[in-house]
Amino acid sequence: MGVDVKAMGRLGITEEQVTFMDIAERFCRDNSSIAAVRERMAGEADVDSQALNSLSEMGWFGIALPEEYGGVGLSLAEAVPVAEQIGRRLMMVPFIPTTVAAQAILVGGTEDQKRNYLPKIAKQGGATLALSEANGSFALANIDAAAQETKAGFILSGQKILVEGLADSQILILTAKLKGQVSLFICETQNIPASARRREILIDETKRSYTLQLDGVTLPRTALMDSSKAKAALQRIDLAANLLASAEQIGAAKSCIDYTVEYLGTRKQFGKYIGSYQALKHTTVDAYVGYEKARSLLYAAAHNFEDQGKGEIATRMAAVAAGRALSFAADRAIQFHGGFGFTYDCDAHLYRRRAIFHDSLFGNARWHKKKLASLLFN
Amino acid sequence: MISVEDFARDAEKWFAEHTPRDVDFMLPLTFMEVGTDQQFEFLQNWQRQVYDAGFLGAAWPSAYGGGGLTDAHQSAATKIMREHNVPIMMNTIGLSWAGPLILDMGSEAHKNKYIKGILSAEDIWCQGFSEPEHGSDLGNAQLRAVRDGDEYILNGSKIWTTHGHYSKYMILLARTDTNTQNKYAGLSFILTPMRVPGIHTQKIRKLTGEHGFTQTFFEDARVPADGLMGAEGMGWKIAMKTLEFERGARGGQAGGFSVTEPDPLEILNLARESGQLEDPVVQDDLVDFIIEAQALNLNGQRAKIGALVRDNPAGLPLINKLTKSEFAREINQYALTLQGARSAYYVDEPNAVDGGWWHRAYLNAFSATIGGGTSQIQRNIIGEHVLGLPKST
Numbered sequence: 001m002g003v004d005v006k007a008m009g010r011l012g013i014t015e016e017q018v019t020f021m022d023i024a025e026r027f028c029r030d031n032s033s034i035a036a037v038r039e040r041m042a043g044e045a046d047v048d049s050q051a052l053n054s055l056s057e058m059g060w061f062g063i064a065l066p067e068e069y070g071g072v073g074l075s076l077a078e079a080v081p082v083a084e085q086i087g088r089r090l091m092m093v094p095f096i097p098t099t100v101a102a103q104a105i106l107v108g109g110t111e112d113q114k115r116n117y118l119p120k121i122a123k124q125g126g127a128t129l130a131l132s133e134a135n136g137s138f139a140l141a142n143i144d145a146a147a148q149e150t151k152a153g154f155i156l157s158g159q160k161i162l163v164e165g166l167a168d169s170q171i172l173i174l175t176a177k178l179k180g181q182v183s184l185f186i187c188e189t190q191n192i193p194a195s196a197r198r199r200e201i202l203i204d205e206t207k208r209s210y211t212l213q214l215d216g217v218t219l220p221r222t223a224l225m226d227s228s229k230a231k232a233a234l235q236r237i238d239l240a241a242n243l244l245a246s247a248e249q250i251g252a253a254k255s256c257i258d259y260t261v262e263y264l265g266t267r268k269q270f271g272k273y274i275g276s277y278q279a280l281k282h283t284t285v286d287a288y289v290g291y292e293k294a295r296s297l298l299y300a301a302a303h304n305f306e307d308q309g310k311g312e313i314a315t316r317m318a319a320v321a322a323g324r325a326l327s328f329a330a331d332r333a334i335q336f337h338g339g340f341g342f343t344y345d346c347d348a349h350l351y352r353r354r355a356i357f358h359d360s361l362f363g364n365a366r367w368h369k370k371k372l373a374s375l376l377f378n
Numbered sequence: 379m380i381s382v383e384d385f386a387r388d389a390e391k392w393f394a395e396h397t398p399r400d401v402d403f404m405l406p407l408t409f410m411e412v413g414t415d416q417q418f419e420f421l422q423n424w425q426r427q428v429y430d431a432g433f434l435g436a437a438w439p440s441a442y443g444g445g446g447l448t449d450a451h452q453s454a455a456t457k458i459m460r461e462h463n464v465p466i467m468m469n470t471i472g473l474s475w476a477g478p479l480i481l482d483m484g485s486e487a488h489k490n491k492y493i494k495g496i497l498s499a500e501d502i503w504c505q506g507f508s509e510p511e512h513g514s515d516l517g518n519a520q521l522r523a524v525r526d527g528d529e530y531i532l533n534g535s536k537i538w539t540t541h542g543h544y545s546k547y548m549i550l551l552a553r554t555d556t557n558t559q560n561k562y563a564g565l566s567f568i569l570t571p572m573r574v575p576g577i578h579t580q581k582i583r584k585l586t587g588e589h590g591f592t593q594t595f596f597e598d599a600r601v602p603a604d605g606l607m608g609a610e611g612m613g614w615k616i617a618m619k620t621l622e623f624e625r626g627a628r629g630g631q632a633g634g635f636s637v638t639e640p641d642p643l644e645i646l647n648l649a650r651e652s653g654q655l656e657d658p659v660v661q662d663d664l665v666d667f668i669i670e671a672q673a674l675n676l677n678g679q680r681a682k683i684g685a686l687v688r689d690n691p692a693g694l695p696l697i698n699k700l701t702k703s704e705f706a707r708e709i710n711q712y713a714l715t716l717q718g719a720r721s722a723y724y725v726d727e728p729n730a731v732d733g734g735w736w737h738r739a740y741l742n743a744f745s746a747t748i749g750g751g752t753s754q755i756q757r758n759i760i761g762e763h764v765l766g767l768p769k770s771t
Contacts, residue, residue, distance in 0.1 A: 008672055011686075018685045170420040254689070261765050273768035281767050288765060289697050292690075296676035297669070299686055313464040318668045373661040376668065 009304040009314045011296065015072050018061070021081035027054070030090035034347055037206060040092050046167045048092040052081070052125065061098055062122030069332040070119030076240055077302040080247045082205035085300075086247030088255050090206045092351060094128060094165030096244045101127035103240045104173045106226045107232025108184050117171060117186065129237065130187070130212055138363040140177055145176040145214055147183065153221040154178070154185070156214040162361065164212045166197065173225075173237070176214070184225040184233055191217055203313060204357035206350070221363045239315050241362040243305060246298050246315070246322035249358050251292045253326040256351035260284060260333040267338075271368040280336050287329040294321035316368040323365050326355040379447060385436070386454040392431050393462040404725070404733065406590075407561075409470040409636040410540050410745055413588035418544055418718065419742035421468040425499040428634065433459070434467065435497040435632040443494030444632075452633035457765070459634055464579055472496035472503035473541065475548050475620045476569070478630035483607060483616075488569065492547070497632060503675075504545035504572070506536035506552075506594060507617060512753045517562050517614060521596060523552035525610075528603045530554075530568060532576070532596040538749065542579040542592030545572045551617050554610045565613030567711065569605035576600065586725075587743045643671055645713045660716070667709055674701055693764045700756040703746035708712070711738035 031051050040048055055061065065071025072078075079099055087093050103119045107112055118218030121127045133143050156176055163172065166189065175344045176185045227234065248338040261284060264275030274280055298321075301314040330351035334341040341348050365372075380388075391554045401420070406412050412421060436452040438444025445451070453510035467473055477496045480488045494499030511517045521534030532552065539548070548570045549597050570580075576599030579592035623631060649655045649664060680686050681694040713736040714721045725734035747753045761767040 009676075011676050011683065013683050014684055021685065035496065057733060092468040106632055157412065261767060265504075265766065265768055275761070275767040276770050278754070278758070278770050282754065283763040284601060284765065285760045288693070288760070289701060291669075292677060292693055292697060293673035293701070295686075296680045297673050300676045300682065302673075317672060321673060354556070372665045373479045374670075377655055378663055 008035045009300045009307070009310050010215075011300045012303045014074075014077065016078045016156065017081055017158055017302070020078050021085070022288065023058070024082045024085035027058070027135050028085040028089040028091050032086075032091035034350075037090045037092065037350075041205045046092075047094060047165060048309040049168070050344070051091055052093050054125045055093055055095065058093065059122070061102065061125040062283065064099060065102055065118055065122050069106070069114055070122040072122075076243060076305055079244060079307065080302040083247035084251040087354075088251030090354065092206050092208075094104065094168065095130040096241060096248065096349070097164045098125045099244060100237055101129050101171070101173045102234050102306065103227070104129070104237050105186065106186065108229040109186070110226050112169070113186055113225060119336070120348070121371045122168070126168065126170040128163060128165045128169040128172045129173045129241075130163045130228070131237070132160065132162045132361070134159060135160055138367045140238060141182045143175050143182060145174075147176040147178045147219070147224075148186065149178070150218070152218070152220045153223060155349060156217040158214045158221065158237065160212040161200070161209075163210045163212055163241065164207060174214075175234075178227075180222070182230060182234070183227060184230055185219055186225060187217070187223060191219065196337065202223070202357060203360075204353045206354070207357055226310055234291040235312075238362055240311055242319040242356065242368075243301055243315050244296075245362060246301065246318040249289065249322040249326040250298050251297050252354050253287075253294070253322070253349050256326065256329045256333050256348070257284070257291060259347055259351075260287075260329070260336055263337055263340075271302045274336070283332055284336070287325070287332055290321070290325040290328055294325040297321045309375075313372065315346075316372050316375075318355070318363045319363065319366045320372075323355060323359055326351060330355055330373075380451075382448075382450045383452045383582070383753050384453050385447065386458060389433050389455040389458045392433065393458055396427065396431070397464045404735070404738075405465055406468075407466075407638040407739070407742070408745075409466055410749075411415075411588070411590055411742055412468055412541065413584075413586075413590045418468070418541075422499045422502070423467050425467050425469055425634075428459075428467070429497045429499070434473070434634050435477075435493075436495070437608070438493065438632060439478070439489075442481075442489045443497055445574060445687065456633045463638075464726075466636045467632075468541075468621075468636065468640060469499045469502055470494060470636035471549065472501065472547075473632035473634065473715045474636065475623050476503045476547070476584075477632055478623045479549070479607065479616070479620055480547075480569075481630060482619075484569075485604075488602070492569070493558060501546045502537045502541050502544045504541050504548045504594075506539060506548045506550040506570070508536065508538045510593070512533055512536045514752055516617070517565070518563060519551050519553060521552045523550075523554045523566060525554070525603060529600045530601040530603050530606075532570070532601060534596050534728060536594045536596075537582075537591075538578065539592045539594045540590065542572075542594050543581060546570055549620065551613050558611075562614035563611050565617070566610045567607040567613040567616040568601065570601045571605075572691070574599055574601060585744070586674045587740050588738075627648060636733070645709060645716065648713055648716050649735075652718070654679065654716055663712065667712065669707075670705055674705060677701070690764055693760075696760050696764055698754075699746075699750065700753055700760065704753055705744070707740065707743035707747050710733065710736055710743050714740060 061070035063074050064076045067073040105117055146155040169189055172187050174185045180310055198211045200209045267274050297318040301318040304314045305311045333348035337348050338344050340346045404492040412418050431446050433455040436445035436447045437449045440446030480492055509519050523530040523532055547758040550568045550570040553564050577595045579594045581589045582591045654660045677694050717731045720731050723730035726740050760771050
């Protein structure tokens with residue numbers, strides 16, 4: 001072994017990435033002010049439906065889908081600047097679960113499933129993921145939900161948690177064991193009765209999720225995805241979700257740092273702006289440096305994502321750095337806002353909660369580092 | 379003019395043949411670490427050989443001793459020097475600061491007098507910026523230069539003078555006017571001969587136990603006034619310009635490199651050789667270092683991509699020094715913890731791991747976290763200039 005860092009991935013950017021960055025930056029800024037986000041947080045709707053419609057109209061759910069399935073024909077690299085800007089404005093749209101669900105179908109679906117579902121997702125979104133279970137494991141294969149084959153198809157048992165965007169989705173990608181093998185299914189949400197859904201209380205109030213009771217839910221034979229591609233599909237879900245979640249967190253870190261810097265430059269104590277005190281200034285710089293490093297890792301991950309081997313290393317590195325960058329920036333943001341930081345009115349906790357939420361899905365820093373150790377040293 | 383490709387081929391051949399191997403004493407990693415006469419003479423000789431072969435100063439004008447070729451030629455040669463991991467070019471202050479500055483704004487007489495000796499390492503140059511009482515607060519430099527006919531009379535002291543006792547010339551930041559409203563406006567930049575009555579140097583022993591810097595004392599030293607660069611009062615601006623040359627933000631350096639950047643991930647070999655690469659606790663630490671190394675490497679790449687730095691264009695260049703110097707300190711420090719009982723040893727002890735290389739590298743790493751603006755000053759600069767935080771007064 002000899003890890004050559006320089007060979008681990010270089011950085012580049014496509015014109016399309018820049019285009020999406022421009023559009024997303026403006027759109028998210030103009031359509032998701034913090035005041036509006038706070039209003040929606042307190043409201044009943046799971047998502048910002050107006051923004052969600054705009055996303056569909058702009059074709060953002062099809063960015064990383066081939067043109068033959070109704071997509072834009074680009075890659076996840078172009079979805080990264082979009083997720084970054086959505087995260088930056090805490091916009092309440094299930095961009096990540098929908099994009100990742102589509103990737104799961106693209107990699108692990110049958111040809112019929114791809115033709116049937118992908119054009120719809122590209123056009124109007126409406127897909128999500130039902131993977132996690134109450135055991136809390138980050139290993140996507142570590143599940144107890146099961147599918148029994150019947151004459152007409154399958155009957156499910158078990159439970160799924162942290163199903164995002166359910167109310168606004170027509171389909172969900174669901175994992176369950178079929179004859180002991182972890183398998184993926186495309187489940188139409190109309191098959192899941194209201195009594196089987198329970199809305200969860202999340203640390204991040206800009207996100208909405210549900211627990212699903214699967215016992216007795218039936219699926220047609222056509223719901224089963226291509227068994228020979230199940231492993232590849234799970235890997236795709238894992239890495240795509242981490243790539244986009246890193247982008248969301250880095251966007252959020254940017255806002256969080258801007259928010260803190262603003263306060264440090266306006267709040268006075270002992271006759272001086274508190275930002276002139278080095279205890280606060282230097283730590284804020286450390287948060288900023290963490291953000292810049294994570295952002296470099298993010299765009300390298302985007303650039304190398306499709307490269308077998310390098311892509312996974314780059315993505316997990318970005319995930320480690322992004323989670324830490326947002327957690328640190330937001331943790332210190334609460335502290336540096338002093339008494340105000342302890343109130344619900346201060347935005348710092350929104351960012352801190354966001355980071356905790358992301359740590360709960362698809363792995364936290366410790367999980368990724370363990371994976372990296374195995375990729376780098378074994 | 380020889381093509382860049384042919385020039386590179388010649389360089390490849392020459393360095394393959396002439397790069398010194400199996401040197402039986404520890405060579406300095408940076409120009410600041412030249413601590414013994416043996417090291418100094420070896421490196422002076424090496425620089426002269428490289429210059430004579432045409433691979434140093436290749437892009438400088440041939441009228442003054444340069445190679446008369448282009449930057450592309452010199453870059454190709456420098457790249458090959460890196461690939462061959464050749465010893466450093468030690469006359470750094472001349473090659474990267476004074477030389478480019480003289481070529482940029484010096485008089486014809488300056489160019490004729492100084493350029494060739496800089497390249498051949500016959501004339502060693504040093505820098506007189508920091509003062510004992512004004513380390514981080516460089517603009518407050520107090521060394522006095524009083525004009526007397528066609529001479530300046532110098533009084534005061536400079537510190538952290540690299541190669542001070544070997545140097546023939548110094549680039550000096552001196553106060554020519556004590557009555558300015560703005561402290562910067564009283565400063566002037568003077569090319570100063572070192573071997574004149576009234577200037578003497580005293581070696582400073584570093585925390586590593588080695589020598590490498592001097593303090594330089596000026597007592598009624600008389601130097602020619604024609605060494606003034608620009609005009610009186612322009613010293614601060616010119617000093618900042620030399621810093622840009624130093625950081626490579628401006629082209630014009632003679633080429634070669636004066637700081638070896640060892641692969642920080644050499645610690646992976648250290649971990650493997652000591653059988654600790656399988657230890658999950660060690661792996662956990664190493665993964666962090668690898669992520670950090672990759673992030674810093676990528677920061678450098680991203681800095682060149684406009685679309686990816688538009689929120690804070692000054693950000694990545696300004697965090698570069700802080701992040702890299704702190705990383706080097708951290709990783710060298712960590713390396714000691716991989717050495718078990720043998721971490722007790724130091725340079726020259728036969729039982730020391732890698733001859734004590736890591737210990738010396740760790741202690742020397744502070745030169746970069748302190749010199750050129752401490753990490754704490756760097757955080758002020760980043761906070762104020764990148765984030766727009768209020769000034770710390």
